[in-house]
Amino acid sequence: MTQQLNTLTPSQDLDFIFELMVGPTRMAVLKTAIDMKLPDILETAQEPKDIAEILEVEAGESNLIYFLDAMTALGFADKENGTYTNTPFSKSYLLTTSPTYLGGMVDNISQMQHRNLLRIPELILQGPPKVENRNKLDREEKWKESARHLANYQKADMAKRTASLISSLPEYSNIQRMLDLGCGPGIMCMEVVSNHPTMEGFLCDMPPLIEVAQDEIAAAGLESRIHTIAGDYNEIDFGQSYDLIWTSQTLYYVKDFSTMFSRIYKALNPGGLFLSLHEGLTCERTQPSDIVLSRLSLALEGQDVSFEQGEIASYLHEAGFYTIEIRIMDLPFGPSELIIARKSR
Structure with missing residues (x-):
């Protein structure tokens, strides 16, 4: 760090x-x-x-x-x-x-983090350039290209962290339906479900990423317990009656936060949980330093998507969540803000 x-x-x-x-x-x-x-x-x-x-x-x-x-x-x-x-x-x-090879992930992420470093003086003086289509963060094919590499990272680290975190919640034994919203390859939800005796998982993301997730589900033999929902989560019906909705590094593509968190709230059962794991910038967006520096190249080209600490929580208050707990988790790429929001019973 x-x-x-x-x-x-x-x-x-x-x-x-x-x-x-x-x-x-x-x-x-x-x-x-x-x-x-x-x-x-x-x-x-x-x-x-x-x-x-x-x-x-x-x-x-x-x-x-x-x-x-x-x-x-x-x-x-x-x-x-x-x-x-x-x-x-x-x-x-x-x-x-x-199975946890990270070379592809290093290539993908370093390309995003480093591609503008030699142009910093130019970008300071001239402002953000026109971003080539292949470098746009919201391009579906871009994330399909990186999804399999992301799966290896989740297998190496984040899936086990996520399963351990969720199993430590007091509501854990009663969770029967989990939605991973913006799931990517879906490995985190799969790990949670496979460690629980009766839980069902639902994965929601763009069709190209769901294709990758379906391959992972089949490889793990979890077809009877993990289900997929393909489409833009801003537009499609991602279901109801969930006990847990999980989002990790995915809320950057929400078009209307008030609407999205209202939908998430309604999709939860009484007493249900919403968990968000994203960065939370502090000190006037200058910390944590590893997060700020790793996203400088994207920010300089007009693709600054980082959340400030407390920003997501403010939308959850508006949506009506009963209690909102915030923790800081130390992750390999830097400290991140974990939010645990509970819907009243």
């Missing part, structure tokens, strides 16, 4: 500057390891000469060794007696055969 300068001692200030300067190198090593599929290669070849042969290196092994040493420095490889092997980290997240 990025440190704040006002929390550093004078002796740490220079450490912070040098830490910032090495950041692009870290990202370049990660991206190159993914692009060249070096973790895959290390599964079968550990000697530099053998790795060089697979890569068809033409100019000796010295630069390859420098790069493998950099991978080792970052924890992507282990080195012993001049040979290299994958670390558990690489086996889990950088090996293409791993």
